[in-house]
Amino acid sequence: MKVAVTPHFVVMLVRLPLSLVLLSVLGKIQATELFDRNLAYSSPFINAPHLSHDTRSLQARHVQFVKRQQQLSDTISSDGFTDTHYPTFYGGDFSNSAWIYSGGINFTHSVASGDPFHDSVLLWTRATPLGTPPDQSIPVCVSFKIFDNADLSGDPLDVGDAFTTYDVDWTLKVEAKNLKPDSHYWFQFSDCAKPQIVSPIGMTRTIANPDTPAEEVNGGKPFTLVVFSCARYQDGWFNAYGVAAHNTSADLFLHLGDYIYENLGDGGPIGRAVTGKELATIADYRERLNQYRTDPSLVFAHQKAPWITVCFSPSGACFTDRKLAAVRAYHEWMPIRQVDPDDKLRVWRNFKIGKLLDLTMLDTRQYDRDITDLYYNTVIEDIADETSRSLMGSEQEAWFYETLSESKARGALWRVVGQQIVFTMLEEDGILDVDAWDGYRANRNRVLDHLYKNKISNTIILSGDSHANWVSDLGHPNQSITYDPITGDGAIGVEFAGTAVSSTSTFGAGISPADADRISARYVIENTDLQWSEGSYRGFFTLTLDPHQARATYWAMRNVSNANLDAFASASFVVEAEHIAANKLARPVAGGNVLAGVLKIHRR
Known part of the structure; x- marks a missing residue:
């Protein structure tokens, strides 16, 4: 089976033995990665993980939906959800996917950032589905990129995909990491399924290392x-x-x-x-x-x-x-x-x-x-x-x-x-x-x-x-x-x-x-x-x-x-x-x- 992958997954795939690649592709822990990356699903409290959303349950809910869609595909139209590749692999071609919403999204509240450290900062947006909201089992997939210039040119300093759903009011919060201290950055979100749909560009920064004179x-x-x-x-x-x-x-x-x-x-x-x-x-x-x-x-x-x-x-x-x-x-x-x-x-x-x-x-x-x-x-x-x-x-x-x-x-x-x-x-x-x-x-x-x-x-x-x-x-x-x-x-x-x-x-x-x-x-x-x-x-x-x-x-x-x-x-x-x-x-x-x-x- 031919599978496309996004650039930030390539390194992971080429460095692992084939057996481990298959396990990471098919395993349930890997399957929750894009839910877990959205910090809005986490507990508001460090020491109370029981108040987090259960991302394994969210993933299971959405795998079951795909299975139902596949079983009923001969009699019930799925309106744009026709791809039947393995639902827990997060590949790169999201344009026709059975397990993420591909009807377009709206960044209703632009973007935000906050709580900067010397090497990371939190990025935020809200991505609501356009048109009739999807079945609750279908997530919206959002990509983020952060750059060291306002033109968003060159290689991003950090990049990734994450899911959001109605469970967190379609909000999305990710941590951009591996940044330089005391530096300015520009970031943008986009729709995984339709990359031409992008958010406004946000400006942010890290704070200086504590030892900086x-x-x-x-x-x-x-x-x-x-x-x-x-x-x-x-x-x-x-x-x-x-x-x-x-x-x-x-x-x-x-x-x-x-x-x-x-x-x-x-x-x-x-x-x-x-x-x-x-x-x-x-x-x-x-x-x-x-x-x-x-x-x-x-x-x-x-x-x-x-x-x-x-x-x-x-x-x-x-x-x-x-x-x-x-x-x-x-x-x-x-x-x-x-x-x-x-x-x-x-x-x-x-x-x-x-x-x-x-x-x-x-x-x-x-x-x-x-x-x-x-x-x-x-x-x-x-x-x-x-x-x-x-x-x-x-x-x-x-x-x-x-x-x-x-x-x-x-x-x-x-x-x-x-x-x-x-x-x-x-x-x-x-x-x-x-x-x-x-x-x-x-x-x-x-x-x-x-x-x-x-x-x-x-x-x-x-x-x-x-x-x-x-x-x-x-x-x-x-x-x-x-x-x-x-x-x-x-x-x-x-x-x-x-x-x-x-x-x-x-x-x-x-x-x-x-x-x-x-x-x-x-x-x-x-x-x-x-x-x-x-x-x-x-x-x-x-x-x-x-x-x-x-x-x-x-x-x-x-x-x-x-x-x-x-x-x-x-x-x-x-x-x-x-x-x-x-x-x-x-x-x-x-x-x-x-x-x-x-x-x-x-x-x-």
Whole structure:
């Protein structure tokens, strides 16, 4: 029998004895390879393989379908499925196959990439069958290729085929391997059966090897993180994603939480009516992710650079069916790696990007967190100073301190900490948000004490969730004995907290810049560390790092009631590296001038 093979299978075949070739062709383990390569079938959790899809069962289901088709072929048309070659051999000519769908596919949500390492990155797409969906036993076969140039010319660095089915909502997630550190790549998916059907081209990159000198990371060019949080579909268009993708030199996109929302709202007047219902089942979560990922700006931003996200926190404090459904759908739809259910859905992790920085992503929303404010249990204010309370849980907290110390010891220049909620004290007329770090004041003091006592410099905390912008020096709150708010002397780091992509301002829905500034003025007066506040505009910020300084630039969207790229840079802040004037915002703060919001007035 003559069998065609794709180039990436040739090496395997020519190196094996004939008997082993036949075993690999006919064996059931080999038969599941293209299912196994799609990481969407795997468990979302590293140590819970029982939550994976059983790819052997999927393969068996689909072999049985082929056998039925062959047995009935004399009496029932199979409409394009006429090839009768052995169904478990994954050959190269997919155009007329009895065991994969050959009616064409649609890459409905373009492409994405994420969680880059120094030698690999995850690639993602969604490939839905055109026309009437096939029998559930028939998979869609998708090929991927990744190149070191935008023209996709020459030999790909990695290539492969993988299956997807309705079982994982037609999503496909593969790991491109054997890549060079600190390099840019371009990738594309195609239909195995009809190679002329291709996805858009995606751009991605790997991060630097941990030992790369700081001045050599990113080829000696500044390294830019783009920071987002809180995108509620019905509140507005996701223009911030588009502005970031079009107007910044993003190396990594970070999302600090609330990538989707579970509830409903009236977005109809601006063309943003949410489909479905309050989320509970995996079908609900898939539908919501599907809808969010149709926003044109979000689609383009996922094409533009790899993402690192903190898993959104579904409602409910315990591990319920609802939470499992949420995490399962998120695992399918996002280019993220597995988490660990034996460790309370751990998503906190650290990325060593050369000696330039450690990017430490925390979970300050749901990991072993002591009781929080539910907006009616006012007892939280009374226990906010209790020393035993932890926002992160004891295990994550200990890991965080160890990671900070190890980062200093290995010679990393910057420590960038991505987490969900505002770290700095934000008091207005004696009122604190005890759902943020203000409700875990002893835990906050322990973090600051660790930085001070161990002389850990160049720490920058990134925050979201508040739906407003805040920039602060980091010191023990409202303590001016060792910290001087005018010069910044005595600070141990800086916090950059960003507003929402679209979710309404906590200062008030649709609040005008002038009205928001009146509120911001009270905040910067009442809070010693706070240097800038802005609460009207939706947007994002960038953090650009090099061996000499870090610069945060805040972007404001003029209008999120329709899809547009109308935005402006509202403020820019500099932090000099340790050897110049470490651990505080450079003075004058923001160069003494911002286009939105309120700066602290510095007077002796």
